Amino acid sequence: MSTEWERLSERLREFVRVRDWEQFHTPKNLAMALAGEVGELVAELQWLTPEESRDLDPDTLARVRAELGDVAGYLVRLADVLGVDLVEAAHAKLDESERRYDADSYRGSARKAPPLAP
Amino acid sequence: MSTEWERLSERLREFVRVRDWEQFHTPKNLAMALAGEVGELVAELQWLTPEESRDLDPDTLARVRAELGDVAGYLVRLADVLGVDLVEAAHAKLDESERRYDADSYRGSARKAPPLAP
Amino acid sequence: MSTEWERLSERLREFVRVRDWEQFHTPKNLAMALAGEVGELVAELQWLTPEESRDLDPDTLARVRAELGDVAGYLVRLADVLGVDLVEAAHAKLDESERRYDADSYRGSARKAPPLAP
Amino acid sequence: MSTEWERLSERLREFVRVRDWEQFHTPKNLAMALAGEVGELVAELQWLTPEESRDLDPDTLARVRAELGDVAGYLVRLADVLGVDLVEAAHAKLDESERRYDADSYRGSARKAPPLAP
Numbered sequence: 387m388s389t390e391w392e393r394l395s396e397r398l399r400e401f402v403r404v405r406d407w408e409q410f411h412t413p414k415n416l417a418m419a420l421a422g423e424v425g426e427l428v429a430e431l432q433w434l435t436p437e438e439s440r441d442l443d444p445d446t447l448a449r450v451r452a453e454l455g456d457v458a459g460y461l462v463r464l465a466d467v468l469g470v471d472l473v474e475a476a477h478a479k480l481d482e483s484e485r486r487y488d489a490d491s492y493r494g495s496a497r498k499a500p501p502l503a504p
Numbered sequence: 505m506s507t508e509w510e511r512l513s514e515r516l517r518e519f520v521r522v523r524d525w526e527q528f529h530t531p532k533n534l535a536m537a538l539a540g541e542v543g544e545l546v547a548e549l550q551w552l553t554p555e556e557s558r559d560l561d562p563d564t565l566a567r568v569r570a571e572l573g574d575v576a577g578y579l580v581r582l583a584d585v586l587g588v589d590l591v592e593a594a595h596a597k598l599d600e601s602e603r604r605y606d607a608d609s610y611r612g613s614a615r616k617a618p619p620l621a622p
Numbered sequence: 623m624s625t626e627w628e629r630l631s632e633r634l635r636e637f638v639r640v641r642d643w644e645q646f647h648t649p650k651n652l653a654m655a656l657a658g659e660v661g662e663l664v665a666e667l668q669w670l671t672p673e674e675s676r677d678l679d680p681d682t683l684a685r686v687r688a689e690l691g692d693v694a695g696y697l698v699r700l701a702d703v704l705g706v707d708l709v710e711a712a713h714a715k716l717d718e719s720e721r722r723y724d725a726d727s728y729r730g731s732a733r734k735a736p737p738l739a740p
Numbered sequence: 741m742s743t744e745w746e747r748l749s750e751r752l753r754e755f756v757r758v759r760d761w762e763q764f765h766t767p768k769n770l771a772m773a774l775a776g777e778v779g780e781l782v783a784e785l786q787w788l789t790p791e792e793s794r795d796l797d798p799d800t801l802a803r804v805r806a807e808l809g810d811v812a813g814y815l816v817r818l819a820d821v822l823g824v825d826l827v828e829a830a831h832a833k834l835d836e837s838e839r840r841y842d843a844d845s846y847r848g849s850a851r852k853a854p855p856l857a858p
Contacts, residue, residue, distance in 0.1 A: 425779015543661015691829030
């Protein structure tokens with residue numbers, strides 16, 4: 387795993403350990419926590435147009451940034467308890483998406499085939 | 505941003521650029537895509553007990569790993585279009601959680617105060 | 623509970639009973655299942671503009687309708703195992719929203735105060 | 741649509757109309773609002789065991805009931821703007837699930853085939 391993410395993972399691991407919270411941090415529970423935080427993130431953007439969401443006012447951006455931090459924290463923690471290397475997993479999915487959505491066929495289109503993959 | 509995540513961000517940026525998909529990748533749309541992928545991740549674990557979720561069979565773990573890759577990809581992409589440094593945002597939230605949940609008061613308890621923060 | 627929803631609840635109860643699935647249908651698991659189905663619903667609309675989402679092509683509408691059916695099914699089932707009357711709960715929240723968002727102050731605005739309540 | 745749900749739908753329609761919020765209530769935005777509320781519901785149950793979630797203390801149950809009300813409100817509203825009859829849609833999916841998961845093959849098992857459908 388990458389150095390910076392390994393460092394974040396370790397900090398989270400220690401944060402949880404000294405509070406004796408490992409008992410709560412099962413993959414199932416952490417997936418729920420992740421869903422809860424993503425729900426808060428989505429709620430910040432729900433009434434904005436797509437264009438407005440590109441140009442957030444400073445207060446909204448600060449709240450969105452905080453939610454992104456929560457989401458990243460739970461995601462890194464979940465990957466850690468499962469022993470999954472997040473960066474590798476993301477590259478592996480991107481390899482697959484590059485094969486599946488060749489640039490010529492899918493250029494400019496979210497209709498022909500929904501670009502489900504990033 | 506960290507070297508490894510900057511590299512993933514850049515690869516995603518290029519993947520999107522050559523397909524002319526920037527038009528779809530607004531923060532609003534990407535937050536929805538993130539919610540969709542987290543939904544798939546949650547669905548993998550929904551009928552398992554918390555204990556079972558700690559010890560996934562190889563097929564389930566492979567699917568969970570793929571979903572984690574999708575979630576990480578959309579999260580990194582969303583942070584990128586918003587200009588947010590994910591690692592910094594996660595550390596900032598963890599700073600806050602360390603102040604808010606002091607180890608002595610919250611040790612072993614998810615009841616007294618739900619440890620909403622990672 | 624309403625006649626029609628009581629009927630749906632009872633049908634779900636029987637569906638689960640004959641398959642001996644009550645053991646899986648805890649509130650926690652059903653909340654995850656609900657989140658998974660809502661994720662699928664969100665994914666159907668993620669790349670559309672808000673305007674496009676008002677005018678779905680027949681295939682997308684059919685898929686969205688099917689997802690709405692899944693979401694409704696899990697929601698009714700979750701309320702049933704918790705002994706909550708969904709219709710009453712929704713009216714109670716709407717009572718609260720009517721008090722909180724008086725029509726004159728919030729007319730036409732999703733900015734001043736996000737209309738989090740339906 | 742059923743009488744009770746038609747009544748709730750109509751009350752929501754009027755609530756939105758007098759506030760001039762129809763402009764925000766596109767299917768896309770309502771799907772996001774639904775995801776946000778489901779996230780709050782999931783968060784209430786995230787650290788509980790499945791067994792604990794069957795036997796909620798009165799405060800948690802009151803919060804869960806309120807979240808169920810929010811989820812039901814947005815779901816009914818979303819179905820309404822799309823012109824979908826929720827009760828019919830749920831029964832249609834249940835018809836399908838009865839065919840797909842015959843009772844003898846799937847009895848007692850969430851493993852052999854995840855009972856994704858209620």
